[in-house]
Amino acid sequence: MAGMTVLGITSIKRSLCAATMALFGAGGALACGGIYTVQLDDTLSEIADRLYKDVKVLPILHRDNRAVVGDDPDELRPGSKLKLPCIDGRPIGLEVAIDVTNPPPAQVSVPQGTERSEDVGVINLVTAGDFTPFTDRALAQGGMITEMVSLAIGQAGRTENFRINWINDRTAHLDPLMREGMMDLAFPSYRPDCATLRADPLCQEFLFSDPMFELLTLLFVNKRHPIPFSQDIDIEGKTLCRPEGFSLADLDRADRRWISEKKITLVQPLAVQDCFAMLAAGDVDGVAINEFTGRAAVRDLGLMEQVEALEGRALAIETLHALVHKSHPRATELLELINSGLADIRKTGEYQRVIDRHLPQFWSSL
Template sequence: MKGLLRAAAIGLLVVGSVKTAAADVTILTMSGRPPFADADWPQKGMFTELVTAALTVGPDPEPFHIDWHGDPTGGFRSVKEKTHDLGYPVPRPLCELSRDKGGPCVAFHFSDPVMELVNLVFVRADNDFEFNSDADLEGRSLCRPKGFYIDDLDRPGREWLTRGVVTLVQPEMPRDCFKMLVAGEVDLVSVNEFLGVQQLFDAQLTEMVLPLPRPLSTQSWHVVVSKTHSRATTLLYRFNAGLAKLKQTDAYAEIISRHLTIYWDRLKG
């Protein structure tokens, strides 16, 4: 494990550095997603450290450089256009069922899952609402911000949107969902656990809003490469091999545990 972590630390030296000709692989990520990817977070975030470690311990490692994109609306366009070789973190939709002709399933190859996040249901604390089965959400209004994937709401066996049994509300920002929840304008908010809890602390809603224990869904997060990239197969093979090697050691769990500890400590002040 020490050897893997030492190698990861060496790789992290290039994060946020000036791009040079020595960087054979260019990677794009977006800041503002603590504890996963954030320019101001220790080691630039949990996901960044995992990606860096996997690239460093994978077969035939190449020098790489990570660029930070400040505008989330820009998405991973430069990865699609091959200005950058790789991008992260990207959630994988249900590509087998996707009807989006221009979406990520069409544009990208996805790596093996780097990690999985749980989507929770958040409700007002003064509401005795229970979520024991999917039927409990039927007839409700559910808020999820615009641009977030909604495949889990319409997956086979659920099909809330297709059947019209759940009303989806999509404001611009996550904070807007929680404002609407507190105001009684929606019944539920569903986002991943970390984003949701962060919103509660940022808006001082921890006494007014709570997450229900039963997860709504899980979603895997990945590294992506353009399907038209000339080295797509090689880049993904090397990353996936390094990720598999990382997961076979204590290093993978240690990285996640360390970042989670920092995250919860910061939330508690």
């Protein structure tokens, strides 16, 4: 089949918040930056995502507001005032806006003087939502994997010294948050087959914990426009969807090469539900995602009569892990912390009890 172009559709983003509407000062110059009043349930990472459309500015906002925020960027007091700098023309429309004709260039790496997480004596973990039933702030205990990680670290005696940071821009987890040392551990992550994918950035730069859970990745299709999937060649020439920030290793493994050899068109919107909305509209041929998150999205969108999972052949069988960057000065210690804690909760039976608390509830909700 003729090769298809791989598309990274990153333009499907959240609509602009009213707080970022254009505000013009004297002489018509665009006013950028200014004072932001913290609202109930705000976090610094959410402010970075909403007002700058780039969570990578988080360390800059934290550095500039440490006197107000303190060490925890996600513990903000409603009513407190933050000074938000102008970066790439954002944010605009703020109180006491600053007239910036020639704003300084944005800096998205760790600013000089920014404390690494080990300097403040807290293990910082980063995860994201929209990954039912494994990680989501709306789920009990933050989801099944979040509870496992919390129990594993607690079992190892670090209950008072770790913090879970929720940053839904998955593309920022590895770079810059992990690469620059702003976060110590990330979870959950699929582990590529590093024996055959040595060039994969995950294999080159990160170390993986022991597996926490095994799951199937399935192909979800539109019942009105079904496609066969008895062998890989059936998918060549098709358009598949997988949300931005989710691993692509299974789509480009050594015996498949759907992406690197341009055998498919890959669409990557921001959210899981975006993929299924495209599938229902006929804009993509299939959604490639784990069976749990996929089934939850089908349920939430009311697409049970229109979308089905092809259960006869899995795209992949994968495991979920925590990971740490190889350059981290305590990489070995952190992995041992997670692995020993996982071993302990398996031995005590708490690991199975976590599964028994989450999975029956998930299946009963479908």
